[in-house]
Amino acid sequence: xxxxxxxxxxxxxxxxxxxxxxxxxxxxxxxxxxxxxxxxxxxxxxxxxxxxxxxxxxxxxxxxxxxxxxxxxxxxxxxxxxxxxxxxxxxxxxxxxxxxxxxxxxxxxxxxxxxxxxxxxxxxxxxxxxxxxxxxxxxxxxxxxxxxxxxxxxxxxxxxxxxxxxxxxxxxxxxxxxxxxxxxxxxxxxxxxxxxxxxxxxxxxxxxxxxxxxxxxxxxxxxxxxxxxxxxxxxxxxxxxxxxxxxxxxxxxxxxxxxxxxxxxxxxxxxxxxxxxxxxxxxxxxxxxxxxxxxxxxxxxxxxxxxxxxxxxxxxxxxxxxxxxxxxxxxxxxxxxxxxxxxxxxxxxxxxxxxxxxxxxxxxxxxxxxxxxxxxxxxxxxxxxxxxxxxxxxxxxxxxxxxxxxxxxxxxxxxxxxxxxxxxxxxxxxxxxxxxxxxxxxxxxxxxxxxxxxxxxxxxxxxxxxxxxxxxxxxxxxxxxxxxxxxxxxxxxxxxxxxxxxxxxxxxxxxxxxxxxxxxxxxxxxxxxxxxxxxxxxxxxxxxxxxxxxxxxxxxxxxxxxxxxxxxxxxxxxxxxxxxxxxxxxxxxxxxxxxxxxxxxxxxxxxxxxxxxxxxxxxxxxxxxxxxxxxxxxxxxxxxxxxxxxxxxxxxxxxxxxxxxxxxxxxxxxxxxxxxxxxxxxxxxxxxxxxxxxxxxxxxxxxxxxxxxxxxxxxxxxxxxxxxxxxxxxxxxxxxxxxxxxxxxxxxxxxxxxxxxxxxxxxxxxxxxxxxxxxxxxxxxxxxxxxxxxxxxxxxxxxxxxxxxxxxxxxxxxxxx
Amino acid sequence: xxxxxxxxxxxxxxxxxxxxxxxxxxxxxxxxxxxxxxxxxxxxxxxxxxxxxxxxxxxxxxxxxxxxxxxxxxxxxxxxxxxxxxxxxxxxxxxxxxxxxxxxxxxxxxxxxxxxxxxxxxxxxxxxxxxxxxxxxxx
Numbered sequence: 001x002x003x004x005x006x007x008x009x010x011x012x013x014x015x016x017x018x019x020x021x022x023x024x025x026x027x028x029x030x031x032x033x034x035x036x037x038x039x040x041x042x043x044x045x046x047x048x049x050x051x052x053x054x055x056x057x058x059x060x061x062x063x064x065x066x067x068x069x070x071x072x073x074x075x076x077x078x079x080x081x082x083x084x085x086x087x088x089x090x091x092x093x094x095x096x097x098x099x100x101x102x103x104x105x106x107x108x109x110x111x112x113x114x115x116x117x118x119x120x121x122x123x124x125x126x127x128x129x130x131x132x133x134x135x136x137x138x139x140x141x142x143x144x145x146x147x148x149x150x151x152x153x154x155x156x157x158x159x160x161x162x163x164x165x166x167x168x169x170x171x172x173x174x175x176x177x178x179x180x181x182x183x184x185x186x187x188x189x190x191x192x193x194x195x196x197x198x199x200x201x202x203x204x205x206x207x208x209x210x211x212x213x214x215x216x217x218x219x220x221x222x223x224x225x226x227x228x229x230x231x232x233x234x235x236x237x238x239x240x241x242x243x244x245x246x247x248x249x250x251x252x253x254x255x256x257x258x259x260x261x262x263x264x265x266x267x268x269x270x271x272x273x274x275x276x277x278x279x280x281x282x283x284x285x286x287x288x289x290x291x292x293x294x295x296x297x298x299x300x301x302x303x304x305x306x307x308x309x310x311x312x313x314x315x316x317x318x319x320x321x322x323x324x325x326x327x328x329x330x331x332x333x334x335x336x337x338x339x340x341x342x343x344x345x346x347x348x349x350x351x352x353x354x355x356x357x358x359x360x361x362x363x364x365x366x367x368x369x370x371x372x373x374x375x376x377x378x379x380x381x382x383x384x385x386x387x388x389x390x391x392x393x394x395x396x397x398x399x400x401x402x403x404x405x406x407x408x409x410x411x412x413x414x415x416x417x418x419x420x421x422x423x424x425x426x427x428x429x430x431x432x433x434x435x436x437x438x439x440x441x442x443x444x445x446x447x448x449x450x451x452x453x454x455x456x457x458x459x460x461x462x463x464x465x466x467x468x469x470x471x472x473x474x475x476x477x478x479x480x481x482x483x484x485x486x487x488x489x490x491x492x493x494x495x496x497x498x499x500x501x502x503x504x505x506x507x508x509x510x511x512x513x514x515x516x517x518x519x520x521x522x523x524x525x526x527x528x529x530x531x532x533x534x535x536x537x538x539x540x541x542x543x544x545x546x547x548x549x550x551x552x553x554x555x556x557x558x559x560x561x562x563x564x565x566x567x568x569x570x571x572x573x574x575x576x577x578x579x580x581x582x583x584x585x586x587x588x589x590x591x592x593x594x595x596x597x598x599x600x601x602x603x604x605x606x607x608x609x610x611x612x613x614x615x616x617x618x619x620x621x622x623x624x625x626x627x628x629x630x631x632x633x634x635x636x637x638x639x640x641x642x643x644x645x646x647x648x649x650x651x652x653x654x655x656x657x658x659x660x661x662x663x664x665x666x667x668x669x670x671x672x673x674x675x676x677x678x679x680x681x682x683x684x685x686x687x688x689x690x691x692x693x694x695x696x697x698x699x700x701x702x703x704x705x706x707x708x709x710x711x712x713x714x715x716x717x718x719x720x721x722x723x724x725x726x727x728x729x730x731x732x733x734x735x736x737x738x739x740x741x742x743x744x745x746x747x748x749x750x751x752x753x754x755x756x757x758x759x760x761x762x763x764x765x766x767x768x769x770x771x772x773x774x775x776x777x778x779x780x781x782x783x784x785x786x787x788x789x790x791x792x793x794x795x796x797x798x799x800x801x802x803x804x805x806x807x808x809x810x811x812x813x814x815x816x817x
Numbered sequence: 818x819x820x821x822x823x824x825x826x827x828x829x830x831x832x833x834x835x836x837x838x839x840x841x842x843x844x845x846x847x848x849x850x851x852x853x854x855x856x857x858x859x860x861x862x863x864x865x866x867x868x869x870x871x872x873x874x875x876x877x878x879x880x881x882x883x884x885x886x887x888x889x890x891x892x893x894x895x896x897x898x899x900x901x902x903x904x905x906x907x908x909x910x911x912x913x914x915x916x917x918x919x920x921x922x923x924x925x926x927x928x929x930x931x932x933x934x935x936x937x938x939x940x941x942x943x944x945x946x947x948x949x950x951x952x953x954x955x956x
């Protein structure tokens with residue numbers, strides 16, 4: 001049988017999940033070498049997606065999928081255009097290298113299998129996210145990336161910091177995901193489509209809708225939290241608590257770009273409006289500056305990289321929202337460049353940490369001889385990050401300045417922001433790539449030497465790709481950049497920029513950036529002190545706000561729980577009955593559905609009246625009764641009288657059941673009373689008596705009015721006629737009630753008896769809970785001395801205890817045999 | 818309740834009620850009655866016996882734990898629903914046979930075994946609740 005290409009896409013999507021199941025098993029057998037076979041999974045997906053490159057470059061899109069819930073217009077469908085494809089290739093390509101790298105990095109770790117499984121799970125989630133077409137699928141994969149990154153960040157779950165960061169990332173990104181869901185529902189209602197591929201063409205409807213702003217805010221809530229935009233940027237550096245392979249994969253190359261992906265995806269539909277062009281560049285610009293400045297302050301290699309990731313994401317968001325033809329191209333180029341160099345640099349940082357034993361840049365130096373391969377990878381990646389030729393980062397930076405350079409005040413402002421941000425990143429790039437390697441050799445905690453092939457393969461490949469992509473830029477543009485830019489812009493957007501520099505404003509801006517960057521690099525230590533002082537002066541920040549938010553939440557929920565879950569049965573029951581009375585009465589009055597008062601029946605026989613009177617007497621006695629037992633028995637009398645009334649009015653089955661239920665409930669109520677050790681009489685002050693009485697009357701009145709209203713409606717006898725006619729014929733039974741119970745509605749009854757049984761089990765468990773603590777002291781079987789009536793212990797219980805004692809001593813004797 | 822009259826009458830009452838409960842159960846398909854009511858009657862019978870002679874006596878007389886009886890009843894009911902499956906009818910379709918026992922044609926059906934399951938669930942559950950409540954502190 002021929003496998004359809006569509007099915008292969010599905011397999012490529014699902015394989016990472018299968019690999020996650022396989023990973024622990026394989027790692028248990030092969031150790032860290034399991035990384036080689038496991039890496040075949042992303043390789044397969046990469047090759048599969050790479051096969052689409054010619055078609056995508058030719059301007060086609062690839063769709064496929066299955067119907068899921070047709071009634072809700074939900075489908076399990078994918079949609080691959082230039083944007084999706086670039087992301088899919090980054091995820092699977094970098095994913096392959098990460099799986100290999102993780103194999104070397106986590107070598108010998110007892111939980112290596114679990115770790116690889118999480119990485120693969122995350123890869124599957126991310127892959128699903130970028131090729132999803134349906135909104136629901138997009139949302140599911142979106143939240144799945146949050147959950148899997150929670151697992152990855154919290155991988156080292158014995159450390160408090162790890163757990164806190166994982167939780168923080170989950171709260172921020174998961175919460176943002178909920179906003180996204182609401183935003184997607186808005187979009188669905190505005191346009192009537194549930195698929196991204198269709199939404200792109202519905203841009204006019206979206207932008208003209210009165211709910212556009214609401215939808216935009218919600219979607220941005222999702223995208224900004226995921227992509228760590230200010231003021232949600234704090235979770236990303238904290239996420240560096242995760243092992244380095246995770247940081248390299250999630251927090252530089254893929255997950256944090258999910259938000260950027262979403263913005264790019266929605267750009268044709270939601271972009272181009274005033275709100276879009278104000279919000280995105282503003283938040284992006286602030287994030288760029290905040291990330292860059294905070295990066296200066298760090299000495300930990302990973303944290304320096306993490307904050308520059310924040311800055312880069314800010315730059316991407318800024319560009320996505322900036323309304324010039326070149327901005328989209330710049331964003332596309334920078335996104336690809338960033339994925340390559342940041343992935344490489346993270347792996348380099350992990351390598352240094354792994355081989356030298358520390359990531360603190362002030363404690364490193366002179367590693368170039370010990371780790372030459374790492375050094376080359378680091379330098380290559382850093383040049384790309386700094387935006388120098390002949391690397392892909394250079395192309396991206398040139399395009400940024402092409403896009404921003406302009407005469408308007410707005411353009412000048414954002415150009416300045418971009419120059420400062422780029423200069424800061426320039427400095428950090430070389431701080432990460434040069435400082436640990438150059439200078440005199442520093443004694444490191446571990447004796448440094450080159451890492452194994454599993455570790456340096458990844459960074460070297462990515463760094464080299466940054467060079468190759470720039471040298472063969474026409475090819476890279478044809479297959480990757482142009483289709484992606486076209487998808488983001490929503491119209492044909494060919495990218496032509498090459499390594500040959502053009503004399504002009506952008507080149508001058510580049511030179512300015514480099515000059516500022518060199519200045520920052522040389523005075524890094526002094527700047528670090530200044531930033532530290534500045535932050536100490538501010539003294540607060542989003543990270544603190546998060547803690548405050550969480551503790552406030554806990555306080556509010558604690559207070560709320562104390563009110564709602566007071567633990568007092570009386571409160572629960574009162575609340576239940578108040579709600580019952582309100583739901584019964586309010587609609588009747590509000591919608592004016594009160595029943596007409598019935599006339600007094602012309603004939604009412606003596607015995608009917610008599611049983612009615614007994615019922616009334618019974619219920620009055622319940623209220624008047626001085627002690628509880630009388631009340632219970634009176635309630636039984638009332639119930640029996642009603643049962644007789646049922647019998648008289650032609651419902652023998654019902655009355656039969658009512659008789660038995662009344663009998664048993666009197667018995668069980670009496671037993672419960674003895675169990676609870678209630679006092680014999682019910683001391684109730686006057687005010688509660690009035691209140692409870694009023695509540696009881698309200699409930700009774702509500703039921704009465706509702707039933708009267710219901711019976712006054714037109715009666716449709718279709719069902720009774722059907723059952724009367726066919727019960728004997730179809731179900732061989734003359735008793736219609738029983739036939740319905742056991743035959744027509746047999747499945748219902750099956751469910752009901754299961755409920756009865758489970759309720760029984762629950763009640764048994766409750767009774768046991770009460771019994772168990774009292775078993776603790778070894779009490780004598782027969783109470784010493786005569787039973788004495790005390791307050792709080794009722795007489796029947798004591799009498800029964802005395803009565804039951806012979807049986808007990810017998811059973812005790814049996815046990816002792 | 819430890820009176821002579823009650824203790825003397827209780828065994829007869831219990832026996833009668835149990836017999837009646839089975840009668841009510843079996844005639845349920847044509848006359849008022851059925852598994853639920855029958856089960857309630859039987860549970861009341863056990864409750865009366867327990868009040869008169871103590872919980873241990875009832876437990877010994879029942880042999881199985883009441884909750885096991887309920888569980889068996891639930892299983893019986895569910896299995897009754899499956900009998901129709903090999904015959905190609907949907908789940909819970911009543912299947913009837915008419916064997917002749919001692920010269921009398923007796924209609925038997927999965928509907929009846931289903932009802933017996935209901936009976937057992939009700940007997941088991943209510944008896945175990947009543948017994949557990951009545952049981953004093955020896956658990």
